Amino acid sequence: MIMRYSYAIVLCLALLTAGGAEAASIAVYIGAPGSQVSPIAGSTTETFNAVVSGNTSSLIATAVGNYISGGEFRVQSADQYGGANGSKYMVFGVQSGSGAPVTLTLPGLQSYFGFWWSAGDSNNGLTFYKGDTLLARFSTADVVSTLPKNSTVQAVDGSIYATNNYYGNPNSGRNTGEPYSYMLFFGQGVQFDKIVLDNSGVTNSGFESDNHSIYAGSVTVPGSSVFVRQVTSPVLDSIPEPQTALLAGAGLALLAGIAARRQARG
Numbered sequence: 001m002i003m004r005y006s007y008a009i010v011l012c013l014a015l016l017t018a019g020g021a022e023a024a025s026i027a028v029y030i031g032a033p034g035s036q037v038s039p040i041a042g043s044t045t046e047t048f049n050a051v052v053s054g055n056t057s058s059l060i061a062t063a064v065g066n067y068i069s070g071g072e073f074r075v076q077s078a079d080q081y082g083g084a085n086g087s088k089y090m091v092f093g094v095q096s097g098s099g100a101p102v103t104l105t106l107p108g109l110q111s112y113f114g115f116w117w118s119a120g121d122s123n124n125g126l127t128f129y130k131g132d133t134l135l136a137r138f139s140t141a142d143v144v145s146t147l148p149k150n151s152t153v154q155a156v157d158g159s160i161y162a163t164n165n166y167y168g169n170p171n172s173g174r175n176t177g178e179p180y181s182y183m184l185f186f187g188q189g190v191q192f193d194k195i196v197l198d199n200s201g202v203t204n205s206g207f208e209s210d211n212h213s214i215y216a217g218s219v220t221v222p223g224s225s226v227f228v229r230q231v232t233s234p235v236l237d238s239i240p241e242p243q244t245a246l247l248a249g250a251g252l253a254l255l256a257g258i259a260a261r262r263q264a265r266g
Contacts, residue, residue, distance in 0.1 A: 022189070022240060023189070023232065023236055023237040023238070023239060023240070024187070024188060024189030024190035024236045024237075024239035024240075025188050025189065025190075025230045025231060025232050025236055026128060026135070026136055026138070026185055026186065026187055026188065026190070026192075026230075026231040026236070027185070027186045027188055027221070027227070027230050027231075028138055028142070028143075028183070028184070028185055028186075028227075028228040028229050028230075028231060029156075029183075029184045029186070029221060029222075029225035029226060029227055029228060030143060030146070030147075030166075030181040030182065030183055030184070030225065030226050030228060031181060031182035031183075031184065031222070031224060031225055031226075032155065032159070032161060032224045032225075032226075033161050033162075033165035033166050033170070033181070034165070034170040035181070035182040035224075036084040036085055036116045036170065036182060036210070036211060037084065037085075037116070037182070037211055037213075038114045038182070038184075038211065038213035039114075039182075039184075039222045039224065039225070040112055040114065040184075040213065040215050040219055040222075042215060042217070043112065043114070043213045043214060043215040044063050044064055044213065044214050044215070045063065045064070045211055045212065045213040046062040046063045046064040046211070046212045046213075047084070047087055047088070047210065047211055048062075048075050048087070048088045048089055048090050048210060049087050049088050051075045051088065051090075052075070053075050053076055053077065053088065054074065054075065054076075055072045055073070055074045055096050055097070056072060056073065056074070056075070057069060057071065057072045062212075064104070064106065064107070064212050064213065064214045065104050065105050065106040065107055065214070066104070066105045067090075067102055067103070067104050068102070068103050068105075069092065069098065069100050069101065069102045069103070070100040070101070071092070071096070071098030071099065071100030072092065072096045072097065072098040072100070073090060073091065073092035073096050073098070073102045074090070074091050074092060074095050074096040075088055075089070075090050075091075076088060076089065076091065076095065078171070080119070080169050080172060080174035080175040081095075081118060081119040081169070081175060081206065081208050082116075082118040082119060082169075082208035082209070082210055083118075083171070083210060084116045084118075084171075084210040084211045085171060086171055087210065088210075089116075089118065089208060089209065089210035090102075090208075090209055090210065090212075091206050091207065091208045091209070092197075092199060092206065092207055093123075093199040093202065093203055093204075093205055093206035093207050094203050094204060094205055094206045095206050095208075096206075097203060098203065099199055099200075099201045099202050099203045100201075101196050101197060101198035101199070101201075102196070102197045102198075102207075103194065103195075103196050103197075104194065104195045104196075104197065104212070105193070105194050106192070106193045106194060106195070106214060107214075108193060108216060109130070109191035109192065109193050109216060110187070110191055110192060110193065110214045110215065110216050111186065111187045111191050111215060111216055111217060111218065111219055112184070112185065112186055112187070112213075112214060112215040112219045113128075113184075113185045113192070113195060113212070113213070113214055114182060114183060114184045114185065114211075114212070114213040114214075115182070115183055115209045115210065115211060115212045115213065116180075116181075116182050116183075116209060116210045116211045117140065117143070117179075117180070117181055117182070117183045117208075117209055118169065118180045118208045118209065118210065119169075119175055119178045119180065119206065119208045120140055120143060120144065120178055120179045120180065120181070120208075121140070121144070121178060121205050122139065122140060122141035122144045123140075123199050123200040123202055123205050123207070124139070124140040124197075124198070124199060124200075124207045125137055125138060125139045125140065125197075125198045125199075125200060126138050126140075126185070126195055126196070126197055126198075127195070127196040127198070128185070128187075128192040128194075128195055129192060129193065129194035129195070129196070130190065130191065130192050130193060130194075131193065131194075133235060134233075134235065135190060135192060135233060135235055135236055136231045136232065136233040136235070136236055137231075137233075138185070138229075138231050140183075142228055142229050143179065143181065143183070143228055144179065146226070146228050147163045147166050147167075147179050147181075148163060149163060149164055149167065150163070150164060151163045153226045154226065155223060155224050155225060155226050156221055156222070156223045156224070156225055156226075156227065157223030157224060159223075159224065161226065166179045166180060166181050167179055167180070168180065182211075184221070184222075184225060186219060186221060188230075189239060189240070190236060190239055191216070197209070
């Protein structure tokens with residue numbers, strides 16, 4: 001009995017230790033050049049086509065959740081800076097005259113968020129929350145550094161893309177000085193229910209985006225996607241990988257069961 005009890009202690013401690021090594025994270029990818037829609041089957045997408053054009057400071061209820069800003073954001077017709085496949089798009093910053101962030105409250109916990117990032121610049125950022133807990137912030141400066149001109153990037157399936165093909169609006173060929181790409185965020189061992197979009201508080205540039213997409217179930221990274229980075233934080237580091245957490249819980253249950261049996265036998 002002593003040997004079984006000791007083994008349970010060792011097993012439980014090992015599993016808890018392993019849980020710290022497999023922390024949660026948010027994996028960031030971009031789609032192939034020219035992609036403007038979510039590649040995740042079954043995902044829900046907001047195109048902004050049914051939203052009234054113009055500036056607003058009011059809450060906007062959409063298919064993917066509720067948008068609200070402390071300042072103003074704008075929905076406008078397609079131009080050289082945005083509008084996936086020629087549709088309306090959402091923007092704030094220089095176009096809306098406000099550098100205040102826009103908060104998107106999602107309809108429950110989600111595993112995936114994607115959007116078409118157009119006329120991109122390094123001022124744009126996204127902060128992910130679970131309830132009131134800030135999980136991590138991602139800066140699109142990482143995408144800009146992933147796509148230097150006159151270079152190449154490799155997709156998950158081995159495909160090689162010329163980085164120059166990301167520059168310029170794929171619908172018109174205009175604005176060749178800025179990158180355009182579909183961005184994909186995958187929660188790994190964590191889900192999120194709120195995203196704050198920001199433009200670093202400035203109004204000399206804009207955060208242009210379209211085709212916001214969410215999915216709550218488990219997802220597989222499309223082979224055509226290019227890895228950007230794994231976003232971590234102290235909060236995410238404290239969240240064990242789910243399978244390891246379940247095993248650790250099983251170890252604790254085993255330990256408790258053995259202790260209960262010993263006590264019952266006196």
